[in-house]
Amino acid sequence: xxxxxxxxxxxxxxxxxxxxxxRALVLRWLTLPTAAxxxxxxxxxxxxxxxxxxxxxxxxxxxxxxxxxxxxxxTAVKAVPLLLVGVGICIAFRANxxxxxxxxxxVMGALAGAATALALPHLPSIVLIPLVLMAGCVGGGIWGAIxxxxxxxxxxxxxxxxxxxxxxxxxxMNYLLAGPMIDKSESFAVVGRIPQTKLLSPNSWLPIIxxxxxxHLGAVIxxxxxxxxxxxxxxxxxxxxxRAVGLSADASKYAGMAVKRTxxxxxxxxxxxxxxxxxxxVFGSIxxxxxxxGTLTGFTGSDGYYGIVVALxxxxxxxxTILSAFLFGxxxxxxxxxxxxxxxxxxxxxxxxxxxxxxxxVVSLDAVRRRSTQQAGPSSLRQLLTMRWxxxxxxxxxxxxxxxxxxxxxxxxxxxxx
Amino acid sequence: MSHFFTVAVFSATVASGIALGCPLLLAALxxxxxxxxxxxxxxxxxxxxxxAFGAYFTALRTGSIGxxxxxxxxxxxxxxxxxxxxxxxxxxxxxxxxxxxYIAALGLSGMLFERYVGTPLPITNTRGPFYAVDIPLLxxxxxxxxxxxxQNILVYLAILLIPALTFVLHRTTYGMNVHAAGENxxxxxxxxxxxxxxxxxxxxxxxxxxxxAGASLLLLDGIFQENLTQGxxxxxxxxxxxxxxxxxxxxxxxxxxxxxxAVILTWKTLGIIPLSLSDLAATAPAVIVVLAxxxxxxxxxxxxxxxxxxxxxxx
Numbered sequence: 001x002x003x004x005x006x007x008x009x010x011x012x013x014x015x016x017x018x019x020x021x022x023r024a025l026v027l028r029w030l031t032l033p034t035a036a037x038x039x040x041x042x043x044x045x046x047x048x049x050x051x052x053x054x055x056x057x058x059x060x061x062x063x064x065x066x067x068x069x070x071x072x073x074x075t076a077v078k079a080v081p082l083l084l085v086g087v088g089i090c091i092a093f094r095a096n097x098x099x100x101x102x103x104x105x106x107v108m109g110a111l112a113g114a115a116t117a118l119a120l121p122h123l124p125s126i127v128l129i130p131l132v133l134m135a136g137c138v139g140g141g142i143w144g145a146i147x148x149x150x151x152x153x154x155x156x157x158x159x160x161x162x163x164x165x166x167x168x169x170x171x172x173m174n175y176l177l178a179g180p181m182i183d184k185s186e187s188f189a190v191v192g193r194i195p196q197t198k199l200l201s202p203n204s205w206l207p208i209i210x211x212x213x214x215x216h217l218g219a220v221i222x223x224x225x226x227x228x229x230x231x232x233x234x235x236x237x238x239x240x241x242x243r244a245v246g247l248s249a250d251a252s253k254y255a256g257m258a259v260k261r262t263x264x265x266x267x268x269x270x271x272x273x274x275x276x277x278x279x280x281x282v283f284g285s286i287x288x289x290x291x292x293x294g295t296l297t298g299f300t301g302s303d304g305y306y307g308i309v310v311a312l313x314x315x316x317x318x319x320x321t322i323l324s325a326f327l328f329g330x331x332x333x334x335x336x337x338x339x340x341x342x343x344x345x346x347x348x349x350x351x352x353x354x355x356x357x358x359x360x361x362v363v364s365l366d367a368v369r370r371r372s373t374q375q376a377g378p379s380s381l382r383q384l385l386t387m388r389w390x391x392x393x394x395x396x397x398x399x400x401x402x403x404x405x406x407x408x409x410x411x412x413x414x415x416x417x418x
Numbered sequence: 419m420s421h422f423f424t425v426a427v428f429s430a431t432v433a434s435g436i437a438l439g440c441p442l443l444l445a446a447l448x449x450x451x452x453x454x455x456x457x458x459x460x461x462x463x464x465x466x467x468x469x470a471f472g473a474y475f476t477a478l479r480t481g482s483i484g485x486x487x488x489x490x491x492x493x494x495x496x497x498x499x500x501x502x503x504x505x506x507x508x509x510x511x512x513x514x515x516x517x518x519x520y521i522a523a524l525g526l527s528g529m530l531f532e533r534y535v536g537t538p539l540p541i542t543n544t545r546g547p548f549y550a551v552d553i554p555l556l557x558x559x560x561x562x563x564x565x566x567x568x569q570n571i572l573v574y575l576a577i578l579l580i581p582a583l584t585f586v587l588h589r590t591t592y593g594m595n596v597h598a599a600g601e602n603x604x605x606x607x608x609x610x611x612x613x614x615x616x617x618x619x620x621x622x623x624x625x626x627x628x629x630x631a632g633a634s635l636l637l638l639d640g641i642f643q644e645n646l647t648q649g650x651x652x653x654x655x656x657x658x659x660x661x662x663x664x665x666x667x668x669x670x671x672x673x674x675x676x677x678x679x680a681v682i683l684t685w686k687t688l689g690i691i692p693l694s695l696s697d698l699a700a701t702a703p704a705v706i707v708v709l710a711x712x713x714x715x716x717x718x719x720x721x722x723x724x725x726x727x728x729x730x731x732x733x
Contacts, residue, residue, distance in 0.1 A: 046526075098513045100460075156711045156719075159460070159513060160656040164711075167649055167704040175697035296648055305521060305626050312514065345536070349528035349644075356464075356522025363510035363518060369510070371729070 018263045032313055035361035040072035043354040050200055052342045064337020065330030068271065074214030079329030080218045080284065081106070081277035085307025086275030086314060086321040087229045088144075093316050094233060096246035097264035101147060101162025102304025104169030104295070105140040109275020111173055111181075111283045112139025114197050114290040117283070118181065121201035128203045133221070133279050140275015141268050143169060148267030158267065166304070170296050177292055196291035206284045217282040223322055225276070230318040241265050274304065302352070306332070309359050331355065431562040431684045432677065436566070438574060439676025441635040443576045445654035446661070447583055448627025448669045453658055454587065455620035456600035456723040457505050460516025462628045463651025464523025465497045469632025471527045474642035475534060477541045487572075487633045493631020498622035506617045509727030515617070520651070530643040540641045574633045583665040592686070596620050600721035603728035613728050628654075656707055662718025671707070678703045 044054035054199045063278040065075050072100065085102045092099035113136040143165060150156035177195035185198060206216040233239035241262045253259045281299070282290045310328050314321030331351060339347025445462050450458050472493040473486035493565040495717045497519070503671060504515050509583045550568050557567040574622075598606035607613050628651065636642060653675065661667030685691045691699050 046529070050529070074565045100517070150708075151711055154712055157659060160550060160659055161708055163649070163652045163705045164656060167653075168701045169703040171697050171704075174700075175695065178514070178697065181696045218634045296645065302521075305517065308514070308517060309521075344533070346529040346532035349525045349532060352525030353522050353529060354525070356518050356520070356525055359521060360504060360510075360515060360517025363515045364504055364508045367510045367727070 016369060020091040030350045031365045032315075032362065035313075035358055035365050036270055038361045039357035042357050043350065046350065047342070047381050050344070050346070052344055057338045057347075061331070061334035061338040063334075064341075065334030069210070069335070070213055073210055073215040074229060075330045075333045076219045077214050077216065077284065077329075078333050079325040080216075080222045080280050082310045082328055083222045083226055083305045083322060083325035084277035084280065084308055085274050085303055086310035086325050087226050087318045088270040088277075089308050090314070090316045090318050090321060091229060091233065091242065091266055091273065092270035093227065093311065094246045095242045095263060096249070097148070097151065097267050097270070098159050099144070099147075099162055099267060099270045099274075100159050100305075100308070101144065101165050101271070102277075102307045103302070104162065104166035104304070105143045105274035105277035106281065106300045106304050107169040107173045108143040108278070109136035109138075109140035109272075110278030110290055112136055112174060112275065113279035114132065114181065114200065114282050117200045117204040118197060121203065124201060125203045125205075125207075128201065129206065129217075129283070132204050132283060133276060135277025136275045136277075136282075137272040138275070140278060141272035143275070144271015145264065145268040148264035148271070151267065152264040167296075170299075172291060173299060174294055177290065181290075182406065183289070192224070194291065196287075196289045200283070200288050200290075202288075204283055205288055207282070208350030214284075214286065216284045218284045222280065225273070226318045226322050229273070233318065238262075238265070274307070277303065293331050306355060308363075309355055312359065328355070347408035425561055427684060427688070429561050431680050433564055433566075434683070435677035435680035436673065437569060437638060437676070437697050438571045438679050439652060439672040439674075440576050441631040441638070442571075442657060442675055443669055443672035444572070444579070444634055444641070445578070445581050445628045445631035445651055446657040446672055447665055448624035448631070449655055449658045449705040450624075450661070450663055450665060450668050451583065451587070451596065451620045451627075452624030453724055454600045454721055455596045455617045456662055456721055456726060456728070457502070457602060457621050457624075458516065458655075458725040459501055459621060459624060460504070460513060460652070460655060461497070461501055461519030461523065462625075462631075462654055463647050463649060464527075465494055465501075465625050466519035466632035466635060466647050466651045467527040467545075467645070468493050468497060468523050470628030470636040470646050471530055471632075471642055472629070473633035473636050474541065475530070476682055478535070478539060481487075483541065483637070486636075487630065490629040490636075491626055492629075494626040494632075495622055497629065498625030499618075501625055502621040505727070506614055506621065509729065512725040512727075524645060531642060531644060538641055538643055541636075550552065561565065570634075570637060572630070572637070576634075577669075580665045582667045587665070592616075597721075599728075600723050601725050603726075604730075607728070607730055609661070617728075636685040638705045653704075653707070656711070659720070660707060660710055660714065664718070671710075675703045675707065675714035678706060 039106070040058070044058070045056040047057050064071055085106065088102065088105075089099060098275070113132040116132050116135040117128065120131070124356065127298065139277060145167060147158045147161040150161050151158045174195060177197065178193070181197050181262045182193060183196055183198035208214070208216050231239075232241065241257050242265075243264075244255070244257060245259050245262045249259050249263075252262075278300075281303070287293075290299070294362050306328060310325045311321055313328070314324035333353070335351030338350070339345070344350075444464060449459060469490035473490040475486075476489040477483045477486035501516075501519060504510050504519070505512050505710050551574065553567040556613070558565040559567070570619055585593075587596065595606065595611045595616045598609070598611055599613045599620075601615045606616075631650075631654070632647070636646060639646070654672075657668055657671040657675065660671040661669070679700075682691065682702060684698070686693070686696045686699070
């Protein structure tokens with residue numbers, strides 16, 4: 001609707017980079033690297049306190065994540081679900097919906113995909129693979145639509161409903177994988193049967209694209225989906241409505257947009273992305289089964305939470321989220337190598353801690369930046385990131401009726417926050 | 419079904435329901451105070467984990483559960499200071515900083531456990547006030563005695579906190595200050611209320627309670643494991659909404675959650691629910707809370723300034 005001309009946008013971009021002097025430049029563009037370095041430094045102190053050598057650890061982490069083609073492929077495979085969840089989080093957060101339900105949506109998408117593959121094992125790959133991935137989207141989409149509709153039409157806080165639905169989804173999975181969907185050929189071992197499906201039809205396996213590694217077709221699909229969602233957010237009416245509603249629900253309503261429907265649709269689409277991530281976890285797995293261990297994160301590996309971090313680190317922009325997902329995939333994959341190099345059992349927990357610290361640093365530094373650059377500026381990270389995206393448009397186009405969402409955003413969006 | 423309605427089974431179920439609800443109640447009451455002052459803390463679950471580990475480690479090394487509970491309180495207070503610094507002083511986006519604190523604390527508690535304990539050992543000292551205090555005379559009341567008056571000391575503390583917090587929040591100057599900071603911090607500021615100080619105190623109290631809730635959860639199991647809470651802290655946050663930001667409402671929610679869990683556990687033991695369906699039945703408390711959110715929302719308004727940082731001169 002209000003897309004600026006290319007020339008004026010690039011001018012605005014230059015102004016936004018250099019306009020406010022070096023201090024603003026540092027604050028605006030080095031926030032994320034600073035957050036990462038800060039978190040890694042605290043991580044180093046923790047390793048020291050634990051009695052190990054942080055340099056050895058971090059060296060092993062980097063080598064294990066990015067050293068050589070096999071490491072890079074493993075990192076890319078780990079990044080696939082992170083990227084898809086991250087893209088889903090971008091969509092939801094842009095619409096001012098805090099989707100904490102990635103975990104549950106991943107699980108429901110994976111269950112839907114696995115059930116489809118179990119029901120129709122004889123379809124050819126060319127049909128079955130798209131079908132199971134679609135099923136994943138539908139499963140996750142439904143699990144996103146529930147809190148979306150609740151929020152839009154009953155004003156139920158989405159943070160709480162998505163957290164609750166995470167618990168419901170995991171227990172539903174534990175029931176299905178230990179009961180109706182269990183591998184019946186498995187004998188009763190001493191410790192009982194593993195909650196897992198039988199070997200899924202080879203026609204549903206995502207094909208390996210680099211022989212000798214685990215890199216599967218899902219990586220390509222995930223990147224394409226990220227690009228598609230970027231286009232959707234930036235270039236379509238639906239994407240514009242999502243961003244407008246996210247900036248100010250009141251102003252969007254005034255401008256005649258269907259605010260409730262947009263909110264519900266954004267969370268549904270976000271859930272569909274997470275569901276697709278779940279399908280990727282099943283059909284790109286080494287075991288070619290859907291398997292869990294009975295704990296809350298046994299199947300997902302916390303990807304639903306890490307996806308939030310990935311999206312924030314990517315500035316809520318699907319394209320930057322691709323890079324961000326790759327880096328975090330490396331952190332998670334390299335964490336295992338670090339554990340082996342340091343010979344400690346707590347490396348995965350250490351990586352979890354570092355990820356958590358990164359989140360704390362990103363939100364804190366962002367708040368500091370906000371204060372120093374715009375004293376009376378927007379009141380939230382989401383909004384600030386959206387503003388940055390919106391600024392070229394705001395700087396170049398004339399005021400008109402469709403300008404309403406942006407014009408009042410700084411005031412209105414504060415009230416729109418949960 | 420007939421077995422369930424025998425008096426002994428029923429009162430034992432209620433008693434265990436109250437015990438199960440206790441950690442949720444402690445955490446949710448603390449979170450209520452924090453949210454009333456305008457700070458949404460989603461890191462409760464992580465703080466509970468650190469508190470539980472602190473209590474476990476101390477009890478394991480010294481043999482004193484009382485000391486362990488004190489350590490849990492101290493850990494909660496320190497985490498409260500950090501949470502308040504990030505949310506009140508730095509004014510970070512609260513929905514996300516809480517997730518960050520949760521993830522960091524989840525990792526840290528697992529790491530400390532792996533490094534300093536490794537093989538899980540149960541706490542051997544299972545007697546004393548932290549396991550059961552029989553209230554004299556009252557515990558002899560038929561049925562009710564078993565249900566209510568043979569609980570551990572933290573349960574009594576949590577129950578006493580309900581009227582105490584109701585009084586503090588609604589009848590004291592401090593409670594009014596908390597309310598003002600959560601509803602209209604600018605107006606409160608203009609009247610000389612130190613919004614930052616009020617929010618700091620409320621958040622630190624809330625996190626201290628979360629630490630205590632972790633210790634209380636640990637006492638239920640007697641052993642620590644990674645991710646011991648299994649999302650209990652998030653449930654506590656949901657219960658605050660469920661209870662409409664009033665201690666009594668929160669208490670009803672915690673009791674309902676605990677009782678549902680206990681009933682399902684009992685039914686499972688009695689074979690009323692087949693073992694294969696137990697995971698499905700375990701979804702019941704969460705489903706009930708979601709449905710309650712669906713139908714109860716709107717009856718109580720959340721604090722107007724909830725999750726909005728305050729900066730003087732910017733409204």
